[in-house]
Structures are given as C-alpha cells and as structure tokens.
Amino acid sequence: MSKIENNRLEEFRQERSEANEKILDLDHLGIKRFFNLDSNTYKDGALPADTKELLGLVASAVLRCNDCIDYHLEQCAETGYSKDEIVDALNVALVVGGSIVIPHLRHAIDTLEILEQEGTLDS
Amino acid sequence: MSKIENNRLEEFRQERSEANEKILDLDHLGIKRFFNLDSNTYKDGALPADTKELLGLVASAVLRCNDCIDYHLEQCAETGYSKDEIVDALNVALVVGGSIVIPHLRHAIDTLEILEQEGTLDS
Amino acid sequence: MSKIENNRLEEFRQERSEANEKILDLDHLGIKRFFNLDSNTYKDGALPADTKELLGLVASAVLRCNDCIDYHLEQCAETGYSKDEIVDALNVALVVGGSIVIPHLRHAIDTLEILEQEGTLDS
Amino acid sequence: MSKIENNRLEEFRQERSEANEKILDLDHLGIKRFFNLDSNTYKDGALPADTKELLGLVASAVLRCNDCIDYHLEQCAETGYSKDEIVDALNVALVVGGSIVIPHLRHAIDTLEILEQEGTLDS
Amino acid sequence: MSKIENNRLEEFRQERSEANEKILDLDHLGIKRFFNLDSNTYKDGALPADTKELLGLVASAVLRCNDCIDYHLEQCAETGYSKDEIVDALNVALVVGGSIVIPHLRHAIDTLEILEQEGTLDS
Amino acid sequence: MSKIENNRLEEFRQERSEANEKILDLDHLGIKRFFNLDSNTYKDGALPADTKELLGLVASAVLRCNDCIDYHLEQCAETGYSKDEIVDALNVALVVGGSIVIPHLRHAIDTLEILEQEGTLDS
Numbered sequence: 214m215s216k217i218e219n220n221r222l223e224e225f226r227q228e229r230s231e232a233n234e235k236i237l238d239l240d241h242l243g244i245k246r247f248f249n250l251d252s253n254t255y256k257d258g259a260l261p262a263d264t265k266e267l268l269g270l271v272a273s274a275v276l277r278c279n280d281c282i283d284y285h286l287e288q289c290a291e292t293g294y295s296k297d298e299i300v301d302a303l304n305v306a307l308v309v310g311g312s313i314v315i316p317h318l319r320h321a322i323d324t325l326e327i328l329e330q331e332g333t334l335d336s
Numbered sequence: 337m338s339k340i341e342n343n344r345l346e347e348f349r350q351e352r353s354e355a356n357e358k359i360l361d362l363d364h365l366g367i368k369r370f371f372n373l374d375s376n377t378y379k380d381g382a383l384p385a386d387t388k389e390l391l392g393l394v395a396s397a398v399l400r401c402n403d404c405i406d407y408h409l410e411q412c413a414e415t416g417y418s419k420d421e422i423v424d425a426l427n428v429a430l431v432v433g434g435s436i437v438i439p440h441l442r443h444a445i446d447t448l449e450i451l452e453q454e455g456t457l458d459s
Numbered sequence: 460m461s462k463i464e465n466n467r468l469e470e471f472r473q474e475r476s477e478a479n480e481k482i483l484d485l486d487h488l489g490i491k492r493f494f495n496l497d498s499n500t501y502k503d504g505a506l507p508a509d510t511k512e513l514l515g516l517v518a519s520a521v522l523r524c525n526d527c528i529d530y531h532l533e534q535c536a537e538t539g540y541s542k543d544e545i546v547d548a549l550n551v552a553l554v555v556g557g558s559i560v561i562p563h564l565r566h567a568i569d570t571l572e573i574l575e576q577e578g579t580l581d582s
Numbered sequence: 583m584s585k586i587e588n589n590r591l592e593e594f595r596q597e598r599s600e601a602n603e604k605i606l607d608l609d610h611l612g613i614k615r616f617f618n619l620d621s622n623t624y625k626d627g628a629l630p631a632d633t634k635e636l637l638g639l640v641a642s643a644v645l646r647c648n649d650c651i652d653y654h655l656e657q658c659a660e661t662g663y664s665k666d667e668i669v670d671a672l673n674v675a676l677v678v679g680g681s682i683v684i685p686h687l688r689h690a691i692d693t694l695e696i697l698e699q700e701g702t703l704d705s
Numbered sequence: 706m707s708k709i710e711n712n713r714l715e716e717f718r719q720e721r722s723e724a725n726e727k728i729l730d731l732d733h734l735g736i737k738r739f740f741n742l743d744s745n746t747y748k749d750g751a752l753p754a755d756t757k758e759l760l761g762l763v764a765s766a767v768l769r770c771n772d773c774i775d776y777h778l779e780q781c782a783e784t785g786y787s788k789d790e791i792v793d794a795l796n797v798a799l800v801v802g803g804s805i806v807i808p809h810l811r812h813a814i815d816t817l818e819i820l821e822q823e824g825t826l827d828s
Numbered sequence: 829m830s831k832i833e834n835n836r837l838e839e840f841r842q843e844r845s846e847a848n849e850k851i852l853d854l855d856h857l858g859i860k861r862f863f864n865l866d867s868n869t870y871k872d873g874a875l876p877a878d879t880k881e882l883l884g885l886v887a888s889a890v891l892r893c894n895d896c897i898d899y900h901l902e903q904c905a906e907t908g909y910s911k912d913e914i915v916d917a918l919n920v921a922l923v924v925g926g927s928i929v930i931p932h933l934r935h936a937i938d939t940l941e942i943l944e945q946e947g948t949l950d951s
Binding site for chain 2: 250254258259265267268269273275297300304306308309310
C-alpha cells in the first residue's frame with residue numbers, strides 16, 4: 214500500500230518534532246538530560262528494544278496519554294510487532310486500567326488503522 | 337538455595353489468596369467474571385504469557401500499586417525472566433512514571449531479593 | 460423542545476459507536492468479554508441501574524475523562540435524573556478530586572446544556 | 583452482635599479523628615474552610631445524603647485510597663446500605679478502574695467484615 | 706511588543722470565563738464555595754501569592770491538565786516570573802511525573818511563546 | 829529541643845538510604861542516570877533550591893506518595909521554610925488535589941511534628 218501524505222498521525226509527528234526542538238532550544242540542562250535519558254530507555258539492553266517499546270505502550274495506555282500511545286504504537290509497528298500482538302498488549306492495559314482506558318483504546322485502534330494504510334504496520 | 341518459610345512475601349501471598357476467596361464468596365456475578373477475565377488476560381495469546389506478565393508489571397509500577405507489583409514480579413520470575421531483564425522493565429516504568437515511582441522501585445528491589453532467596457528468581 | 464441534529468455530542472455518539480464496532484471487529488476475546496462485562500455493570504442489580512450510572516459518572520469525573528463523563532451524563536439524563544441531581548453528584552467529584560476536576564466540570568455543564576436542548580434532560 | 587472494642591478500624595477512627603484535630607489546630611483558614619466544605623458535601627441536597635456517601639465511596643475506590651474507602655464504607659453502612667448494595671457499588675469501581683483496584687477491593691471486603699462484626703453493617 | 710488579538714490562549718480565556726459563569730449560575734452552594742476557596746488559595750498568605758501560583762503550575766503539570774497548566778502559566782507570567790524560572794519549575798514536574806508529562810511540556814512551551822508574543826511574559 | 833533517636837521518620841531515612849544503595853548496586857545505567865538527574869533537579873538553577881523543594885513537596889502531595897512527601901518535608905524544613913509556609917504549600921495541594929489528599933495531609937502533619945521535635949523544623 215502506498216504512503217498517505219496527509220493524516221492526523223503525520224500532523225502529530227511534525228508538531229511533536231517541532232515542539233521537541235523548541236524544548237531542547239530552551240537549553241535547560243535538566244530537561245535536555247531527561248530527553249536523552251528517555252531516548253536511551255528504549256534501546257537494546259537486558260531486554261530487547263522492541264519489548265521495551267511494548268512496555269512503553271502499555272504504560273502510556275494505563276496512564277491514558279494519547280500522544281504517548283501514538284508514539285509507542287508507531288515504534289511497536291516499526292520494530293515489527295503485528296496488529297494482533299499490539300492489540301493483545303492493549304488488552305492488558307484495558308484490564309489493568311479498566312473501562313476508563315476505553316476511549317484511549319478507541320484512539321489507538323484509529324491510529325493502528327492509519328499505520329496500516331501507511332504500510333508502517335503489517336496488515 | 338533452600339526455601340525460606342517466613343517472609344513478607346509469603347504473608348502477602350496467603351492474605352491475598354484468602355481475601356480473593358472472600359471476594360469470590362460474595363457471589364457477585366460481575367466481580368466473579370472480572371476475576372476470571374483478569375486471569376485469562378495473562379495466558380498465551382497473540383503475545384506469549386511471559387511478555388504479558390512483564391506488561392502487567394510495568395502497568396502496575398507506573399500506577400504505583402505495591403501489591404500488584406509483587407504479584408507480577410513473582411509471575412515474571414516464575415516464567416523465567418532474569419533479574420536483569422526485570423530491572424530493565426522497571427527502568428521503563430521509572431522513566432515513563434518519574435521519580436514518584438522510586439519508592440515502588442525500592443519496594444520491588446526488596447521483593448526481588450526475597451524471590452532470589454526463595455529460589456523463585458534465578459540469581 | 461425539538462431535537463437538534465448537529466452538535467458536538469451527536470458527533471461524539473457516532474464516532475464512539477463506530478470506534479466501538481471496530482474494536483469488537485478485532486475479535487479479541489478478552490476485549491469482547493470486557494465490553495460485555497462493562498455493559499452489564501450498569502444493569503439493575505443489588506443497586507438500581509440509575510444509581511450505578513451516577514456512580515459511573517462520578518468515577519469518570521474524578522478520573523478526569525471527558526468522553527466517559529459525556530457517556531454517563533447522557534445515561535443519567537435518560538434514566539431520569541434531574542439537572543440539579545446530576546450537578547449535586549458532580550459536586551461530590553469536585554470535592555473529592557479537587558480543582559483539577561474544574562475543566563471537566565466546565566465540559567460537563569456544556570454537555571448538560573446540549574442534553575437539555577435535545578430534550579434528553581428535563582429542564 | 584455486641585460491639586468489638588479493639589480492631590484495625592477502631593484504631594483508624596481514633597487516629598483519623600486526632601490527626602484531623604491537629605490539622606484544624608494549625609488554624610489555616612483555607613484548610614479549615616476545605617474541611618467544612620468537605621463535611622457539607624455529604625449532607626442532603628438535590629441528592630440524598632446516603633447516595634452521596636455511595637458516590638464518595640466509588641470515587642475513593644477508583645482513586646485507590648484505603649483510608650477514604652474505610653471512611654465512606656462506614657458512612658454507607660450507617661446510612662443503611664446493605665452489604666450487597668455496597669458490593670454492587672464497588673463492582674462499578676472495579677470495572678471503571680480496572681484490576682489495579684483489586685487490592686483495594688480486598689481491603690474493602692475486610693473492612694465490611696469488621697463493620698458486620700461491630701453491628702454497623704446489617705448482615 | 707503589541708497585543709495579539711486572536712490566538713488559542715485568548716479563545717481559552719473567553720471560553721473558560723463563560724463556562725465558569727455558567728457553573729456559578731447553577732447556584733449550587735457547594736460548588737460556589739469551592740470556587741471561592743480556590744481563588745483565595747492563591748492570595749498572599751504565609752507564602753506569597755507568586756510562589757503559590759508556581760506550586761499550582763507544578764501540581765497541574767504532574768496531574769497533566771493542559772487547561773490548568775495554561776491558567777497557572779499566565780498567572781506565573783503576570784506575577785513576574787521569568788521564562789527561565791517557569792521552565793525550571795516545569796523541569797521539577799517533568800522529573801517527578803516522568804516522560805508522560807512531556808506532551809504537556811510541549812503544550813506549556815507553546816503557551817509560553819504566546820505569552821511572550823502578547824507581552825505578558827518578559828522575554 | 830534535643831534530637832530524638834528513634835522515630836518513624838528516622839527508620840524511613842535509614843530504609844530509604846539502604847534501598848537506594850541497593851538500587852544503585854544493580855548497576856543499571858539508565859536507573860543510575862535517573863537518580864543522578866533527580867538529585868540535580870533540586871539544586872540552585874533559575875529558581876533557588878528551596879523553592880524547588882517546595883515544588884517537589886506539592887507535586888508529591890497531589891500525586892499522593894507519603895514517602896516522597898516525607899522526603900520533601902525534611903528538605904523544606906532544612907532549607908529553612910517555617911511550618912506555616914509548609915502548611916500553606918500543602919493547602920495548595922489540598923485544593924488542587926481534593927479531599928483524596930486529606931489522608932496524606934494527616935501523614936504530613938505527623939511528620940512535621942517529628943521534624944519539630946527533632947529540631948529540624950523551626951517551631
């Protein structure tokens with residue numbers, strides 16, 4: 214399937230990237246070190262990078278943050294998780310976090326659909 | 337290493353088990369179905385059971401529930417995760433959830449030590 | 460008062476319904492069972508259905524989820540609660556949850572106004 | 583059934599009462615007004631007092647605060663709710679808040695048992 | 706720098722003000738008293754008003770409420786805090802609350818930019 | 829007033845210190861960097877160290893973590909805040925976070941009393 218140029222997810226990626234630049238441009242040492250630490254968290258360690266992206270996704274879902282969910286969904290898709298595996302991870306978040314997670318599950322399913330249309334997620 | 341008979345974790349297991357019995361004895365259909373659903377969540381599916389225990393652990397850590405952390409630490413140890421892998425998962429929870437997670441990290445490290453002494457966790 | 464065709468709430472209802480369909484179409488047994496369990500929670504039991512909708516509303520308000528608030532506001536209106544009773548329930552959420560709940564209270568009041576205009580809520 | 587003198591709940595009531603006294607003795611106008619506002623929240627209004635205690639219980643359960651749960655359980659028992667009704671309310675909290683609520687459900691069931699033994703809750 | 710008439714922040718101020726009016730018009734005594742109590746919280750007391758606005762900002766950031774963040778950012782700017790001081794406060798929120806706070810940090814930086822353009826925040 | 833040797837707070841300090849040592853001994857680079865980042869957060873920057881301890885206190889209170897509250901109460905006392913100032917900060921947390929914060933306020937007042945008896949907090 215060919216790439217789609219304009220969608221909600223693409224807009225989010227651009228805004229996220231620009232805003233992160235602005236944050237780093239503040240030149241606050243603590244914030245810059247936090248951002249660096251955050252990136253390194255999801256690299257291969259005792260656990261492989263892909264497992265840690267899945268952990269980041271579930272943490273984001275139970276803490277109910279759509280932007281964080283979108284970011285980790287994309288990373289999970291890129292590291293090769295299938296839609297079924299991602300949905301099975303989201304089910305853990307649903308059971309741990311309860312029905313209050315459902316609106317974020319609806320958001321996640323919509324994002325997964327965009328990732329499929331883009332070809333980022335294997336369908 | 338030989339089994340330790342009396343420890344905080346063993347006490348928690350017994351109280352947890354007895355209290356869960358009492359909850360099921362209430363005979364509330366919704367609660368009984370939730371407990372059943374909860375158990376089934378961590379069985380092999382699109383994702384293997386052990387990965388889902390790790391997801392449950394990180395979800396519990398960012399939501400900051402020591403009882404849930406202890407339960408999933410034990411399950412993670414029993415499904416074969418090493419201490420280093422579990423600590424790497426807890427690091428994801430620390431970065432996503434922030435320093436407010438640290439007291440729960442302290443609790444988790446203590447539990448891991450008991451699990452090592454018991455022989456449940458490979459050291 | 461006659462029905463209003465186009466409003467934010469009507470849009471939410473449609474999107475919510477479509478997204479829930481997509482979630483059920485994923486055919487994940489755990490998720491389908493959770494959705495079923497969720498629906499049954501608000502049926503008559505030891506407590507009447509309407510009281511449980513009010514409980515769902517306050518739980519949604521202190522957990523600060525606008526979509527959940529909108530859903531339960533509608534259910535509360537349909538089961539016959541008056542605006543004054545619903546506002547009195549929201550006050551409990553405000554006191555328990557604090558000023559961080561205020562933006563959600565503003566959202567809820569706007570939704571109540573739409574429900575009044577639609578005739579769903581007795582004014 | 584005769585009153586039990588010494589139990590965890592009785593100890594909590596005394597400590598809670600003494601600590602609340604100390605807080606009021608700080609003579610901070612804002613805090614004193616908040617405490618006054620809090621008490622008034624659960625008095626008869628558009629909704630009857632007992633319904634609001636039940637709302638307070640569910641709010642406390644999804645926000646996962648054992649002290650608040652114990653306080654509202656006692657109030658719910660005193661205003662005449664039966665064990666079955668209280669458990670049905672806790673089920674709403676369980677479904678909205680997810681399995682992370684379960685340790686607090688275990689705590690609540692234990693408290694209900696003490697309230698039954700004391701005769702505060704009709705069994 | 707001259708005032709900008711139309712921006713996201715200005716729209717938020719108007720909607721917030723109108724919705725707060727509607728809430729007070731509900732004439733619920735508890736809610737009116739809460740709003741009054743809330744306003745008084747940020748007046749000079751043992752701590753000066755500006756320090757308390759900064760506390761309100763960090764509380765809003767770790768509880769992840771963009772509307773509350775915007776409100777307190779404006780108050781902090783008006784009471785004379787510099788951008789660097791506000792960013793240093795937000796860093797505390799980031800470290801305490803973790804990476805889940807980052808999307809709200811992005812929002813806050815955008816708001817600070819508007820406040821600078823308006824001349825509310827000294828740049 | 830002379831120092832008290834044995835109290836709940838002293839026990840907490842020792843356990844906290846020992847557990848933090850164990851965490852650092854895990855030798856997980858990410859965790860060690862997080863702990864380092866956390867310490868640096870509360871050093872003089874655009875805002876003075878003492879203001880940031882007060883921010884840390886309020887963040888801990890609205891996120892309802894007693895261990896974090898105790899740690900920051902001690903730091904606030906040591907950096908010279910008076911009891912009245914600390915209580916005024918806690919009032920901000922109470923209003924933002926709601927009555928669910930009250931049990932933590934009770935805990936905080938007890939800790940302040942110990943800090944006074946120890947002479948750490950000026951009374």
